[in-house]
Amino acid sequence: MxxxxxxxxxxxxxxxxxxxFADAARExxxxxxxxxxxxxxxxxxxxxxxxxxxxSADWEELRAAGAAVRDxxxxxxxxxxxxxxxAVVEAGGTVHWAVSAADAVRVVAxxxxxxxxxxxxxxxxxxxxxxGLAGGLAAAGIAVLDAGAAxxxxxxxxDFMVAExxxxxxxxxxxxPAPSAALVAVAGLEQAVPAWRDLEVFLQLLPRAxxxxxxxxRTVVWSGPVAGDGPAACHLVLVDNGRTRALAxxxxxxxxRCIGCExxxxxxxxxxxxxxxxxxxxxxxxxxxxxxxxxRGVRGAHAASLPFASxxxxxxxxxxxxxxxxxxxxVHLRGEVVEARRDRPVPAPxxxxxxxxxxxxxxxxxxxxxxxxxxRWGRLLARGGRIGRLPGRLGKWSDARDLPAPPxxxxxxxxxxx
Amino acid sequence: xxxxxxxxxxxVLARVRAALGPDRGGAAGVxxxxxxxxxxxxxxxxxxxxxxxxxxxVPVRHVGADELGTAVAAxxxxxxxxxxAVPAGLPYGWLADLDGVxxxxxxxxxxxxxxxxLDAVVxxxAAAVAExxxxxxxxxRGQGRRALARxxxxxxxxxxADQIAGTVPEALARLxxxxxLTWLGGTPGLEVLVVDxxxx
Ligand code: SF4
Numbered sequence: 157m158x159x160x161x162x163x164x165x166x167x168x169x170x171x172x173x174x175x176x177f178a179d180a181a182r183e184x185x186x187x188x189x190x191x192x193x194x195x196x197x198x199x200x201x202x203x204x205x206x207x208x209x210x211x212s213a214d215w216e217e218l219r220a221a222g223a224a225v226r227d228x229x230x231x232x233x234x235x236x237x238x239x240x241x242x243a244v245v246e247a248g249g250t251v252h253w254a255v256s257a258a259d260a261v262r263v264v265a266x267x268x269x270x271x272x273x274x275x276x277x278x279x280x281x282x283x284x285x286x287x288g289l290a291g292g293l294a295a296a297g298i299a300v301l302d303a304g305a306a307x308x309x310x311x312x313x314x315d316f317m318v319a320e321x322x323x324x325x326x327x328x329x330x331x332x333p334a335p336s337a338a339l340v341a342v343a344g345l346e347q348a349v350p351a352w353r354d355l356e357v358f359l360q361l362l363p364r365a366x367x368x369x370x371x372x373x374r375t376v377v378w379s380g381p382v383a384g385d386g387p388a389a390c391h392l393v394l395v396d397n398g399r400t401r402a403l404a405x406x407x408x409x410x411x412x413r414c415i416g417c418e419x420x421x422x423x424x425x426x427x428x429x430x431x432x433x434x435x436x437x438x439x440x441x442x443x444x445x446x447x448x449x450x451x452r453g454v455r456g457a458h459a460a461s462l463p464f465a466s467x468x469x470x471x472x473x474x475x476x477x478x479x480x481x482x483x484x485x486x487v488h489l490r491g492e493v494v495e496a497r498r499d500r501p502v503p504a505p506x507x508x509x510x511x512x513x514x515x516x517x518x519x520x521x522x523x524x525x526x527x528x529x530x531x532r533w534g535r536l537l538a539r540g541g542r543i544g545r546l547p548g549r550l551g552k553w554s555d556a557r558d559l560p561a562p563p564x565x566x567x568x569x570x571x572x573x574x
Numbered sequence: 575x576x577x578x579x580x581x582x583x584x585x586v587l588a589r590v591r592a593a594l595g596p597d598r599g600g601a602a603g604v605x606x607x608x609x610x611x612x613x614x615x616x617x618x619x620x621x622x623x624x625x626x627x628x629x630x631x632v633p634v635r636h637v638g639a640d641e642l643g644t645a646v647a648a649x650x651x652x653x654x655x656x657x658x659a660v661p662a663g664l665p666y667g668w669l670a671d672l673d674g675v676x677x678x679x680x681x682x683x684x685x686x687x688x689x690x691x692l693d694a695v696v697x698x699x700a701a702a703v704a705e706x707x708x709x710x711x712x713x714x715r716g717q718g719r720r721a722l723a724r725x726x727x728x729x730x731x732x733x734x735a736d737q738i739a740g741t742v743p744e745a746l747a748r749l750x751x752x753x754x755l756t757w758l759g760g761t762p763g764l765e766v767l768v769v770d771x772x773x774x
Contacts (some may be wrong), residue, residue, distance in 0.1 A: 221604055228601035231598060345586070371706035371759035372707065376757075377754065385713065385719040385720055400590055404594075405592035526718075
């Protein structure tokens with residue numbers, strides 16, 4: 157490529173910081189039609205995923221392989237990214253690197269303009285939402301068209317990038333774009349997989365966990381430009397945007413195994429009630445509540461509130477196709493929030509509780525024992541099936557939360573017995 | 575090369591290295607205990623594929639090689655397709671029984687207006703997966719451009735029995751990662767004809 161990214165003009169003013177989770181959630185909770193829609197959507201996706209998973213004869217083996225491939229990639233990420241870059245270039249594509257979300261938006265806007273276009277078809281993808289691409293392009297004066305629109309330039313997220321061959325894979329997403337001139341694929345650093353053969357694991361895990369079924373309606377693999385068909389040019393934009401911050405945390409880095417299936421969202425009782433908006437643009441549900449503070453840090457009120465947006469019921473960890481211990485990570489981050497606020501004059505009541513929780517959750521057996529204990533205690537506190545307010549100083553924590561009373565039997569216990 | 579792109583690369587890679595520190599490269603091996611092939615109980619890949627395609631709510635028919643021309647004509651007739659396009663290299667015999675259907679070859683490539691006016695396309699495929707019911711196109715002979723396969727409302731895809739792999743791992747091993755691949759599952763408008771030599 158020419159190398160220089162054209163100037164984007166005056167950068168738009170930074171948006172105001174998102175509100176704390178509890179404040180944002182109140183709005184969604186107040187609207188019964190939103191809640192009903194969410195309940196229907198999540199339960200349909202849940203049922204689809206449960207069916208497709210039950211249908212698989214080797215689900216646990218695939219999960220173990222998927223988690224291990226991810227861990228291996230992450231622990232050698234610089235090497236795989238360099239290999240990927242080499243393979244993409246060899247296939248005729250170009251690789252761009254973006255440290256921040258703003259960098260990524262600037263690169264994409266520059267690529268659209270470099271094609272002489274004033275608009276681009278933009279697909280929906282988590283990483284594009286995370287970097288605020290649609291808003292950023294619009295602010296830069298670029299028209300954002302529907303993913304299915306016939307456009308010379310299309311911007312898409314990809315699910316996997318194969319370091320060995322340079323192949324870019326987008327699975328699912330009803331309308332994979334088909335640009336004639338240039339494809340701009342945007343991906344997080346962690347979406348690299350070492351080898352073509354690793355797709356045999358992920359192209360089974362992703363559609364089944366996401367509720368699409370045994371196979372996605374459409375999966376597209378791009379490997380450089382295709383003469384006579386398109387795209388005539390292939391660009392890959394690799395986005396850090398705090399991923400290296402998450403990678404530096406030996407516990408937190410397991411969150412980067414995520415393949416974006418959204419199974420954890422669809423089983424989450426909190427997400428089912430609040431919907432995506434309350435979590436902000438960085439990602440929703442249990443994985444969003446983990447990744448936003450990992451990638452952003454816990455200094456901001458919004459990021460610091462997210463690890464508390466969970467009842468720690470454990471359903472997310474049970475469904476995650478790459479075995480991310482989401483409740484464990486939430487507790488780990490709660491501990492970080494509390495530690496970050498230690499220097500405040502009034503000691504937070506969560507501190508002791510979270511230290512105890514971190515100890516409990518470090519060991520699955522202790523966690524399960526605690527769940528059984530918690531279920532007993534929780535039922536004592538409940539009035540009419542709800543816990544209105546926790547006793548003592550924890551009352552503040554439960555103020556905006558109105559917890560459902562723990563079920564007589566935890567999801568894990570029920571699952572274990574099946 | 576100008577500063578922005580180069581330093582972006584170096585900064586990201588430096589951050590990755592700093593984040594990993596001494597942990598770098600210390601990962602355990604990958605347990606690959608999942609299934610590579612179908613068990614003996616599912617030896618009939620053609621039957622399994624047909625069943626799984628139907629599960630995706632994609633119409634599927636099983637024909638002998640000598641019936642293919644008739645089956646293609648019947649499928650197009652059933653959709654009232656009058657104007658179809660076919661990629662370069664599609665075997666002539668597949669279209670031998672068409673009646674009242676105008677078949678355009680996509681050589682040279684049809685323009686957008688011509689693509690938009692199509693009722694259907696007929697293509698072959700590169701591979702298929704029995705366990706999931708997916709068909710995979712790679713832009714090779716008889717499959718054509720991506721633009722062709724996504725244009726019309728009806729895509730009739732012909733799958734030969736020997737193109738059907740049992741599982742996803744087996745299919746990936748057959749495919750060339752450097753080609754433009756498209757996997758189709760329960761894609762709207764798709765219809766599959768399975769050609770089985772055993773039926774001749
Ligand atoms: S954390 Fe796991 S379950 Fe949630 S989206 Fe990521 S891969 Fe899917």
